[in-house]
Amino acid sequence: MSAGTMTGAPITPTTRQATHTPRRKRQGGGNPLVYLIALVVVAFTVGPVLYGVLGGFRTNAQLADKPAALPSPWVLSNYTGVLTNPDFWQYALNSTVIAVLTTAIVVVFGMMAAYPLARYQFRWREPLFMVFVLGLLFPATVAIIPLFILITKDLHMGNTWWGVALPQAAFALPMTVVILRPFLMALPKELEEASLLDGASRIGFFWRILVPLSGPGMVTVGVLAFVGSWNAYLLPLLLLQDDMKTLPLGVADFSSEHASDTAGVFAFTTLAMIPALIFFLALQKRIVGGLQGAVKG
Amino acid sequence: MTDVADDTTALRGDSVSPATSKPQAPAAGRASARPAGPGPGGRRRSRSSVRMRLEILFFVAPALLVFLFFVVWPIIKAVQFSVYRWKGYGPLVDFVGLKNYASVLQNDVFTGAFTHNIIIVVLSILIQLPLGLAIALLLNRKMWGQGVLRTIIFVPYVLAEVIAGVVWFQLLQPQYGVIDTILSAVGISGPEEGWLGTPDVALYTVIAVLTWKYLGLAVILFLAGLQGVPEELYEAAQIDGATWWQVQRKITIPLLGPTVRTWAFLSMIGSLQLFDMVWILTQGGPANATTTMATFLVNEGTKRSNYGIASAASVILFVVALVMALLYQFFILRRDVHDTPRKKAKR
Numbered sequence: 001m002s003a004g005t006m007t008g009a010p011i012t013p014t015t016r017q018a019t020h021t022p023r024r025k026r027q028g029g030g031n032p033l034v035y036l037i038a039l040v041v042v043a044f045t046v047g048p049v050l051y052g053v054l055g056g057f058r059t060n061a062q063l064a065d066k067p068a069a070l071p072s073p074w075v076l077s078n079y080t081g082v083l084t085n086p087d088f089w090q091y092a093l094n095s096t097v098i099a100v101l102t103t104a105i106v107v108v109f110g111m112m113a114a115y116p117l118a119r120y121q122f123r124w125r126e127p128l129f130m131v132f133v134l135g136l137l138f139p140a141t142v143a144i145i146p147l148f149i150l151i152t153k154d155l156h157m158g159n160t161w162w163g164v165a166l167p168q169a170a171f172a173l174p175m176t177v178v179i180l181r182p183f184l185m186a187l188p189k190e191l192e193e194a195s196l197l198d199g200a201s202r203i204g205f206f207w208r209i210l211v212p213l214s215g216p217g218m219v220t221v222g223v224l225a226f227v228g229s230w231n232a233y234l235l236p237l238l239l240l241q242d243d244m245k246t247l248p249l250g251v252a253d254f255s256s257e258h259a260s261d262t263a264g265v266f267a268f269t270t271l272a273m274i275p276a277l278i279f280f281l282a283l284q285k286r287i288v289g290g291l292q293g294a295v296k297g
Numbered sequence: 298m299t300d301v302a303d304d305t306t307a308l309r310g311d312s313v314s315p316a317t318s319k320p321q322a323p324a325a326g327r328a329s330a331r332p333a334g335p336g337p338g339g340r341r342r343s344r345s346s347v348r349m350r351l352e353i354l355f356f357v358a359p360a361l362l363v364f365l366f367f368v369v370w371p372i373i374k375a376v377q378f379s380v381y382r383w384k385g386y387g388p389l390v391d392f393v394g395l396k397n398y399a400s401v402l403q404n405d406v407f408t409g410a411f412t413h414n415i416i417i418v419v420l421s422i423l424i425q426l427p428l429g430l431a432i433a434l435l436l437n438r439k440m441w442g443q444g445v446l447r448t449i450i451f452v453p454y455v456l457a458e459v460i461a462g463v464v465w466f467q468l469l470q471p472q473y474g475v476i477d478t479i480l481s482a483v484g485i486s487g488p489e490e491g492w493l494g495t496p497d498v499a500l501y502t503v504i505a506v507l508t509w510k511y512l513g514l515a516v517i518l519f520l521a522g523l524q525g526v527p528e529e530l531y532e533a534a535q536i537d538g539a540t541w542w543q544v545q546r547k548i549t550i551p552l553l554g555p556t557v558r559t560w561a562f563l564s565m566i567g568s569l570q571l572f573d574m575v576w577i578l579t580q581g582g583p584a585n586a587t588t589t590m591a592t593f594l595v596n597e598g599t600k601r602s603n604y605g606i607a608s609a610a611s612v613i614l615f616v617v618a619l620v621m622a623l624l625y626q627f628f629i630l631r632r633d634v635h636d637t638p639r640k641k642a643k644r
Binding site: 031034035037038041042044045046048049051052055063064066067068105108109110112113115116117120122128131132135137138139141142143144145146147148149150166167169170171173174177202203206227230231233234237238247248249251252255262265266269272273276277280281284288 | 357367450
């Protein structure tokens, strides 16, 4: 996957630009129309988000008086109210810790499991891989009730960070292994032979060669695991209470407890969505690439 | 030169078991492995294969244990719970066989939820496929701000369903919400109880919000699929005098087939498991008009502690998803496997 893009990249853009730009223009068929449609799509897409962000700068009186208007005057009290709310920071901390734990487990364990499944020859390799592939078929929803009982009653990890991170990681592992295995298989065999020649063991090869070379693959699965955990709702809803709640739970609670404080709800949701948005903008290519990889199978 | 020679002999000596060297100190391992292991090949091979098994165990065990413990075991437990009447305390003693399944399948709320899931599956694909395809085809050309556009279109997908749901819940408030305000400005008045409060329209409102949230994913995936269409085909079609629309209809869309089919599969599986958005927007109400199988089982499990009923519902949900996945695989995705050789044969 990466090798193909790496070798293909320097050639295609230049040829494409040289030969196809004029053709595309000729074929365009009403460029202004395309821009108009693009504008409508953008308005529909970001409109609600933008309305929420701006709504946070208004008062409830403004919102009730003219629902569709810009803030006048701009009010900061909603945002400062959320930012000085210790609950918000507690929820953000919980979300962060759980997402980091989930990501760490997924990346480390997933990488370790994908290595022999990709590069060792042994009898049970394909059946073992099938176990993980079949795992893709089991959504967390199906197991949610027994998971709830297992974690709260048997393990007494009810209201803890690990209690959420471990099952989340477990359900993210199949996808991780399925993405990482072909990635590790694609690394040239010569690398392995050369390092074994130099006296490295297979474990040494894993740590010194494979892990450093697998950066892009690990970032992809890591981002998918992180965003999945950050946005998760069902499992935290059943397992976490009070000051252990994550941001999605906090947002939902705030929305139902302060249903009449629309401006406050907008400010709270806006601040809660910022981390995911920043993370997404920074790593956009990886997320899209990972999803494409998943779709291509 | 001598180094190379040394390495090749080292290879010959160690080739059966390159793993006998110590992992922490590969350089030292090479030196020590040679005097240590000049024994007969058979013994060395078995030792190295034992070592390889240990390595496999070391690498796979953590992931496998976590997976077995938190995925497989709970699913087995779900099947077990589903044949008992159990309220969450005391031992599992009240074996009821398939009664839980019978009561779930005869429950109007569950059959309603199942119907809603199917409506959501079908409408999501019927709405998002043409819309996503149209947008992707329009955007698949050199234009100003293309990168920004792609980022923006993808934003709703990255937001948590909860956050999107809370924002939309406010937008959809009856009378005071911005949707009703805009609609009344053009002379349309929304339903009196609100879009989410009127049983007849609530489900379709939820589907509209879901479309907003997931259309971006369809567009992005289709755009990626379009990049895989070879440029030569466009050129050939153009030389033959095909119009833009003909090119899209005869070349682009058929070649996008595998991407579309896989996207539809993901969309279907996601729709069957839908929970977050419904829980935030309506909690399954009004009058159970928007329940899904997932909200049903969470309701039974957490609010009423009917763990047997909830587990039976979750097993049914899994079986439904599995059957639909297999049918889809058999009737639709199969074409992707058969397509390639057939095309090759034609050529």
